[in-house]
Amino acid sequence: MFPESDLLPISALQHLLFCERQCALIHIEGLWAENRYTVEGRHLHEKAHDPSRDVRRDIRIARGLAIRSFRLGLSGIADVVEFHPDTSLSDSGDRRARDGPATHIAPSGLRPFPVEYKRGRPKSHDADRVQLCAQALCLEEMLNVAVTDGALFYGRTRRRKAVKIDEALRSLTDDTARRLHALIASGVTPRTARAPKCNKCSMLNLCLPDGTGPGRSASRYLQRSLAASASGPASEDDDQ
Ligand code: SF4
Incomplete structure (x- = not known):
């Protein structure tokens, strides 16, 4: 109880x-x-x-x-x-x-x-x-x-x-x-790989599964994001 x-x-x-x-x-x-x-x-x-x-x-x-x-x-x-x-x-x-x-x-x-x-x-x-x-x-x-x-x-x-x-x-x-x-x-927030359901998840922009999932590097993700924003709008493939 x-x-x-x-x-x-x-x-x-x-x-x-x-x-x-x-x-x-x-x-x-x-x-x-x-x-x-x-x-x-x-x-x-x-x-x-x-x-x-x-x-x-x-x-x-x-x-x-x-x-x-x-x-x-x-x-x-x-x-x-x-x-x-x-x-x-x-x-x-x-x-x-x-x-x-x-x-x-x-x-x-x-x-x-x-x-x-x-x-x-x-x-x-x-x-x-x-x-x-x-x-x-x-x-x-x-x-x-x-x-x-x-x-x-x-x-x-x-x-x-x-x-x-x-x-x-x-x-x-x-x-x-x-x-x-x-x-x-x-008290531990687990890492989770990006999945199709993430597209409907309200927490997507706080979770950042592309940068925080298992085996992902947050710093590489940030570098990729900065490079993408410097070179213009992202294409569909940038999410892969
Ligand atoms: S965006 Fe994050 S919190 Fe939402 S479903 Fe995907 S992994 Fe889970």
């Missing part, structure tokens, strides 16, 4: 799965930069937190809900948590008593269903699902009730993608949380 002071942001799981170096730059070195993708993502989250947006009969909706797990050492804000009526739930049945007494903020007989808002489309990697699962695990610990399902809402498709909070995803999320705490405790 982690003390409150050691809780890390749930969003850092996604940074870690996208790129360890990006995660370290943000959460060890305290750097941040915006690009089109981060701004679009922020606007989508702000809309999700707007309480005037939708009300659905039989479903209670909490927006911008503060959540945490002392077991995983994580805290954050859930975009939307719906509380669905579930007659299979009772005060004692189907409850997961994981970490001591629960804080019962959920009305009895309602099953939490987290919905995380994401820009773009469903991705081939697991980062979005892990972030959603971490929210589900936080809700389980806080409410002492099983969270079996959730959804990812993608801004580009304007659709929800259902996510099962199954054992494989729980295990991947536990592992990722452990890796995140190990990385932050190390």
Whole structure:
């Protein structure tokens, strides 16, 4: 169990799965930069937190809900948590008593269903699902009730993608949380080779993967950059 002071942001799981170096730059070195993708993502989250947006009969909706797990050492804000009526739930049945007494903020007989808002489309990697699962695990610990399902809402498709909070995803999320705490405790920002994903990364100009990746020389990179700027605009090949 982690003390409150050691809780890390749930969003850092996604940074870690996208790129360890990006995660370290943000959460060890305290750097941040915006690009089109981060701004679009922020606007989508702000809309999700707007309480005037939708009300659905039989479903209670909490927006911008503060959540945490002392077991995983994580805290954050859930975009939307719906509380669905579930007659299979009772005060004692189907409850997961994981970490001591629960804080019962959920009305009895309602099953939490987290919905995380994401820009773009469903991705081939697991980062979005892990972030959603971490929210589900936080809700389980806080409410002492099983969270079996959730959804990812993608801004580009304007659709929800259902996510099962199954054992494989729980295990991947536990592992990722452990890796995140190990990385932050190390205090070391790893070097990472430039990859196609760097072109979409908001941290590109702070990271400088062309000069700082494994086997790269920062001084040679600076010399090349100075020579290139002295001889005019860079061509596509200068990135290779
Ligand atoms: S620019 Fe590339 S290597 Fe650097 S943080 Fe972003 S994804 Fe990682």
